Amino acid sequence: MSKQKSPIMDDLGKLIEATWIDLPAAAARRLTTGDDKGAVHEAGWKAYDALVRISNEASNALYTNRAFGEVAGRGIGLALRMRRVGDAVAAAVFGNLWPAIGLPTGSEIQALRNDVRALSGDVEALREEVRTASVQASQRIEERERSEDRATIDRGYAAVRSAESQGATPAMVWNGFKPAAPRKSRRGKNSVAL
């Protein structure tokens, strides 16, 4: 019948092997040959890993230990009860003292918190309104600019049409960028002064 080794014993064995055998051997090799740094690191990490596993197993063993569980469970219960008693005593003792020295009570702080929360809600709502209004305003500006552009272009086309009707070519009166007002015909002139 073979006995199964516990994980903690297994890891202890690995730790001993790494620290007492592997690490000194690697260190000795490094001292003699001077170039085997990797082996020292490897042995060091092996020892570290074993140590971490031992630590994990130890905490696991602690949690499953009935006595520790009882102590921890009761400790938590006791700490909570003490906190409750402390809160009650503080409320009873300082409840009347605090307002006297100008400090707010718990309910006042709670009321203040509620007010702050309500205000923060209002601010959020206002921010949303401002955001919506700003989006709408920029949309209106864009629309107006678009309509103004359209009007300018329309004026340009009107100018072209008017110029054409007076015998001028579109290229002469409208350069594509800045529609100008239609020129008056220069019937009385034969040349253009430059």
Add this chain to the structure above:
Amino acid sequence: MSLFNDIAGHWIDGAVRTLGAIGRGFGSDISADAAPVTPYDVIYKGGKVSLRHYRARNRIHATPIVLVYALIKRPFILDLQPGKSVIETLLKQGFDVYLTDWIPPTREDAWRGFDAYVNQDLDNAIRAVQTAENVAQVHLIGYCLGALLSLIYTSLHQQNVRNLITVAAPFDMSGRDLPIYHLMDRIDESAIELITRIHGNCPAWMVNSMFTAMSPTHHALDKFVGLYRNAERDGYAEMFDLFERWMSSDVPLAGRLFTELTGDIFKRNLMAKGEFKVGGRVADVKQITCPLLNVIGEMDDVVHPKSSLPLSEKVGSADRRNLTFPTGHIGVAVSAGALKKMWPEMGAWLADRGQVGN
């Protein structure tokens, strides 16, 4: 001396982070979340849930997925980094995904128990999906405590669920396979009641302490040594930072839910016994008749595999299956292997049992 200097540097960074967390009572608010990787819209907000909608670029499946996240810590672990995101993986498979982002409860929410979370918040969220998508049923995926919420929801509202996937579900709590369970056993119910009487809810720092107590050496030292040892690995340090941020993103547990969870679910094991009452109705998993995929991390040290395994035996579904994967509790959400193999397998399982269309 670089080894000791580096490890000490990482340890001090960690200590500063912990001090910051202590300063805010370990309570995390939504503004402290890591930046989202995948864009989303919030389509519903009510009670203590905000429902996010992630849209697939090439949607194939008509039935959307509702991903029910746990009530512990913030959900950005499911969308951590490009290429390391559960959400991204599901979207790539052609599903639209809805995620429950649980809003941290305040003292005024101490009355909230499973009834409020399941029959009000989750039910309203699923109704919002049904309305938005014009579908009668959804695929439900629950992770950790979210799996428990999904189980209860499906037991009580089976008609709304087409397929159910539970990931790391704490179901049968009769075993005491994890050492921390023994310790929790020793805390009597009067102490639990005192916690809620004093604090209203179970404070975030208590939730954090429980996680730290599960592996104290890891949290005190080993994770910093791990960072030093893996410093050369591409993206490890960045991932470590994000992960640490998530680890300290604890949120309080609503008072009533906390007492129900510790008393009825953990100590009395009423869920596995089919006797857990929610809003006056018994949430018995025998009432679940839709296909069930029960996903289990073989190395889960938060919800022991033995706690999840019996679920598939207890449901009323004819189509039920366990899928075990060699990973831990958080590994199911972030490990490269899970994202590459496990989640695509889950998607394929849903696709086989869903409607195709736009």
